[in-house]
Amino acid sequence: MESKGDWREGLSRCVRCGRCRSVCPTFSLLRREWAVARGRVALLEALEEGRLEPTRRLEDHLSTCLLCMACEEVCTNQAPVVELVEEGRAHLVRERGKPLYKRILARVLEDKALTRRLVALGVLSRPLWGKAAPQYRGLALRVPLLKGWDMVPSLNSPFSQGGEYGVGKRGTAVLFLGCLLEFVYPDMARATVDTLVALGFRVVVPSGQSCCGYPHLAMGDREGARRLKEANSLAMEVEGASMVVTGCATCTAHLKERYHLPLPVKDVVEVLLEEGPEAFEYRLGERATYHEPCHLARGQDVRELPLFLRSVLGENFVEMKNYDRCCGFGGSLSLAYPQVSLGVGEEKARRVEETGASVVLTACPACVLQINRCLALGGVEARALHVVEALGRRESSEF
Numbered sequence: 241m242e243s244k245g246d247w248r249e250g251l252s253r254c255v256r257c258g259r260c261r262s263v264c265p266t267f268s269l270l271r272r273e274w275a276v277a278r279g280r281v282a283l284l285e286a287l288e289e290g291r292l293e294p295t296r297r298l299e300d301h302l303s304t305c306l307l308c309m310a311c312e313e314v315c316t317n318q319a320p321v322v323e324l325v326e327e328g329r330a331h332l333v334r335e336r337g338k339p340l341y342k343r344i345l346a347r348v349l350e351d352k353a354l355t356r357r358l359v360a361l362g363v364l365s366r367p368l369w370g371k372a373a374p375q376y377r378g379l380a381l382r383v384p385l386l387k388g389w390d391m392v393p394s395l396n397s398p399f400s401q402g403g404e405y406g407v408g409k410r411g412t413a414v415l416f417l418g419c420l421l422e423f424v425y426p427d428m429a430r431a432t433v434d435t436l437v438a439l440g441f442r443v444v445v446p447s448g449q450s451c452c453g454y455p456h457l458a459m460g461d462r463e464g465a466r467r468l469k470e471a472n473s474l475a476m477e478v479e480g481a482s483m484v485v486t487g488c489a490t491c492t493a494h495l496k497e498r499y500h501l502p503l504p505v506k507d508v509v510e511v512l513l514e515e516g517p518e519a520f521e522y523r524l525g526e527r528a529t530y531h532e533p534c535h536l537a538r539g540q541d542v543r544e545l546p547l548f549l550r551s552v553l554g555e556n557f558v559e560m561k562n563y564d565r566c567c568g569f570g571g572s573l574s575l576a577y578p579q580v581s582l583g584v585g586e587e588k589a590r591r592v593e594e595t596g597a598s599v600v601l602t603a604c605p606a607c608v609l610q611i612n613r614c615l616a617l618g619g620v621e622a623r624a625l626h627v628v629e630a631l632g633r634r635e636s637s638e639f
């Protein structure tokens with residue numbers, strides 16, 4: 241928020257109607273007034289008016305918001321809840337400093353060399369915290385923070401920065417990787433590159449790119465977010481490029497809203513949609529459903545993917561109830577408040593189970609991570625994938 245006036249105006253927009261209670265995933269789980277937009281805005285107002293101290297408890301109440309924007313979508317008075325919560329978190333960081341977990345996470349995500357060293361360490365020690373622990377026992381129970389994290393896939397081969405792919409009959413796309421595609425899902429990064437190359441783009445993956453900075457913003461670290469924005473904006477200056485593309489809905493939404501780059505920013509999903517369903521085929525042949533990432537639909541207003549998938553997958557596509565409800569990841573929330581994150585994710589796993597699908601298609605690596613761990617913890621026989629990993633260009637299609 242630009243000014244104190246904007247902040248007050250934003251707070252005053254909430255008229256306490258309670259409409260947001262019907263869509264808020266944290267309220268649905270916790271059934272507490274502080275766990276819904278109305279209650280969180282009331283707490284922020286009390287803080288602003290000096291009726292409330294910036295306590296640890298207040299920090300918990302604000303930090304358990306998933307920033308999913310579902311409340312904003314139904315709010316007839318257009319209360320900017322997510323911005324208010326982000327601003328409230330920044331206020332608490334200024335007043336109280338960052339809690340240790342936020343300090344560590346912000347530092348790791350900002351320092352690529354440190355991230356690489358930690359990933360290498362994670363790979364070496366994985367037998368201790370990963371496979372060695374049975375899914376529901378061992379470390380997964382003794383160390384609550386690790387619950388479900390043995391589902392993190394191959395950390396051993398980060399996707400390399402600095403590469404160039406394809407010949408570029410249709411122009412040059414700059415690929416912004418983001419942390420999860422680079423370090424956790426290199427295969428997803430590869431599939432994003434392959435998709436763009438198959439459609440006729442030259443793809444450049446610039447060196448020097450880092451975390452997009454959204455996690456920092458969400459943790460109240462505006463300075464960290466600003467530093468990353470500046471460094472990434474410089475890294476993405478590629479001569480002759482026609483667009484910046486990402487395979488992560490959260491990164492795309494953040495780049496679109498806050499970066500103000502000279503090139504258009506597109507989610508890879510938008511590239512698929514522009515091409516049309518007739519240009520693609522489904523490569524898995526299994527029954528699949530779809531989970532809509534908050535940062536794709538509400539963050540970017542890209543809402544045509546379910547229709548597109550229905551057209552490409554035909555009878556293999558089955559719609560999931562509440563497919564647009566947040567998966568519960570919430571970034572640092574999943575580490576600091578695993579009971580909230582897993583509680584919301586448990587419902588998603590149940591919805592997947594109801595469909596009978598063995599594949600959950602989505603468009604955000606964070607949703608893939610969260611849904612896979614919740615499916616595993618819930619004993620549901622299905623796996624989540626990014627759409628680019630399941631679709632390929634139809635050989636007969638022209639571009």
Ligand code: SF4
Nearest residue numbers: 254255257258260315
């Ligand atoms: S945030 Fe919007 S929907 Fe929720 S109580 Fe306030 S005015 Fe109503």
Ligand code: SF4
Nearest residue numbers: 264277306308309311
């Ligand atoms: S952003 Fe999501 S979790 Fe946060 S108050 Fe709104 S609906 Fe609830």
